[in-house]
Amino acid sequence: MPCPSPANPVSCGMTHPDSAPDLYHPSDVEAKWQAAWEARGTNVVPEARLRSPDRPFYNLMMFPYPSAEGLHVGNIYAFTGADVHGRFQRLQGKDVFEPIGFDAFGIHSENFALKVGSHPMDLIPKNVANFTRQLRRIGGMFDWNHTVDTTTPDYYRWTQWLFLQLYKGGLAERKEAPVNWCPSCMTVLANEQVQGGQCERCDSAVEQRRIAQWFFRISSYAPRLLENLATLDWSETTRKAQENWIGRSEGAILRFPAAGDAGATDGGAAGDAATEGDAASDATNVEVFTTRPDTVFGATWMVLAPEHPLVDRFTTPGQRAEVEAYRAAAAKMDLVARKKTDKTKTGVFTGGHCLNPATGREIPVWISDYVLMEYGTGAIMAVPGHDERDFEFASTFALPIPRVVAGEGDDAATPLEEAYTGPGRLVNSGDFDGMEVDEAKRAVTEWLAERGLAQGTVNFRLHDWCISRQRYWGPPIPIVHCEACGHVPVPEDQLPVILPRVEDFKPDDSGVSPLARVAEWYATSCPACGGAARRETDVSDTFLDSAWYFLRYPSTDVADAAFDPGITKAWLPVDTYIGGNEHAVLHLLYSRFITMALHDLGHLDFEEPFTRFRAHGLIVKDGAKMSKSKGNVVVPDPIIEEYGADTFRLYLMFLGPFEEGGDYRDAGIAGPWGFLKRVWDTVVPVEALLEGAPDPAVERKLHQTIEQVTRQLPELGYNTSIAAMMEYLNAVRAGGRQARRAEVEPLVPLLAPFCPHLAEELWERLGHEGSIFDGAHWPAYDPALCIEDTVTVAVQVNGKVRATLELPRGASEADAVAAARAEENVARFLGDAPPRRIIFVQDRLLNLVAS
């Protein structure tokens, strides 16, 4: 092989005289095969096959955000793990589609562009080019003919189309809402992007603002999103995260009628709760959501969120000043302070009262910021005896704390030192006294429901998805605002609404998008009436770009639709999706929602996008998370330069269980490097390989190895599969023995998912035509040949190992006992007497219990 890179001392020491040994030079081998794959289209699924595949396998991995820094080790780890999976499927004869793309819109890119004083439209193509180069270099089986870049009009045209489908389906709505505002990023954040009251990107304290926003009604899909989880083959942790995020809780809406001293009534209750009972029709009811309707007898006051629309109605003139002051303070407070759980409870009495629907007694109505408008009905009944927060509130304001549930050993009069939330029987609850908590929840709800004062309900924590961003770097939302017609969707044949190149795209404190400063862009005519109109100047959330990209990949050549129905039917849903658990909730949930919505709107015939999802682990360095500030970031390029992509891939997969991650140590790469060198030295030169049948012992080991790797690879058991191959090679080379062709040839395809370049090279040298990845070359194993004919049996006396025996497989208990008793050491511990008891596990263990 010619040496294209004489500058690289690793790949070749200057020149190769004819007499020089044929050493393993990874950069030569890898350059050769990357070029060959490109020239032959090895990794491309051609149009015809895309339309009618034999055994389609859609191998998806999370596409990267193309940062200026380039691929990091975490990316490579994830992609390699996914690539190993895809290559294994292909070696077994599947038609594997393995695309990659770039998630390049969003605040990340925009903030970076602002920082370096460049334009994202200039930066992104450079970054994409750099990522592409790096991705090719690591040897992924990517189909470069089917790649997406979310920032190209060809792609976001269909993102906008998607918005219009949801709009038409009644799943997109514009509403003014209190939103999270990041003063540093100067943009609205979705609730999901607020972490503990801080911006998940820049950690600034988030404030509240009211802005008109576009929302997708994902909350109306909450029950299905939750129920379907049970049917998915997903990492358990991911499913659990979604389950918690959706946050189903069963309970009841209870209605508390306003008492006589409340302000004038002018209609129904707050919220959008269902039909009202007769008793409630002409009175103001405060609706609360509770999971503990059984404790209603212990509800001795109620609390409204400061923003609750009924606050005015309950506020008496004497309390007005205090209430207004409290509301003003709460409105000004940022969410960090507002949501802090460890601060002492604050609140103000409105002066008004409600009637407890169970006891009929008047109870005071308070407002407090620990009640959130965004959850339930924005109002609660306070049961200090059996709710920790209410207990704390009662303690602060010296309110009475009656007991209505008695746990074991308690009675109706046992004082409460803290809120009791455990099981028990009702007390001080009228006719319900003595009833178990669980039964009482149902019975109390039924009892109140008869009078129109309650209704069993299921509540979800999941909020609607705010997709508006008051930023520049995203797809414009395809809506036109017309004074006469209102919001008018841009007709589909006018898509894409092109994002204009704007040099001044810096957001400002006005709370509107930078596009709102570009009159020549937003000034347009109404598609409905033709009158003067204004384009929506908000762009959409990046999560929308990534919520459907897997639908686009196979259809990137399709110009007139987001995805071709035939191709989509052939390839989707995705067979295996591999990615980071940091997207366990948002990206995966949004993708599921979009797929479900498209299904309901008649565009897809399946409703779950990812049949199988596996979350990979995290790579840490020397026991700590990699970060620039710690200075322990591993830069991949020099390592690949030095050892080659195959060694790097192998090392990453060998570090630890793929789904758990591993600890990267610079020195550790020597193991996989040495292994690949030994593989090479064992096979090359092929003329030196011995012909003939494999040595029986080696052959047994071979079949055991094939069996193990074949079993473990689909389960992503990469580290142990590699260990098995290492063991096998050790067996082949034991004592310096010369390998036979039949012993090493099957090892090449086993290694191919991890080290595709080396495998191709050795495969070719072994005399095969074409790519090892064409033609299902995964080796078969013979279960009969996996079985050992002698086994090592441990001999225990009283549970302690005293000897080991080499016995023929299947040896009887009698034979084993005889052989064991002949062992000097066994006899010493056992004595002469016959054992009191014998435990015999065939081919494994013999335990003699002495009397």
Added chain:
RNA sequence: GCGAAAGUGGCGGAACUGGUAGACGCGCGAGACUUAGGAUCUCGUGGCCCCGGCCGUGGGGGUUCGAGUCCCCCCUUUCGCACCA
């Protein structure tokens, strides 16, 4: 606080349904071979030790002939969520 996962040699990590704890690799030690190669190849490598054993999988109990694995209590770490009514 709630939820999830995990604690095994100097290190990363193995161990199927309870059945020889420490595979594989790093590191380390000894030796061999070397016109020097990132060397390579052997052998060894949990701790203690009277060389027969004893102790050992975060700690403490328990079940069992036998527990890293099962049960109970506790400790620690990581990751989610967090005033969710």
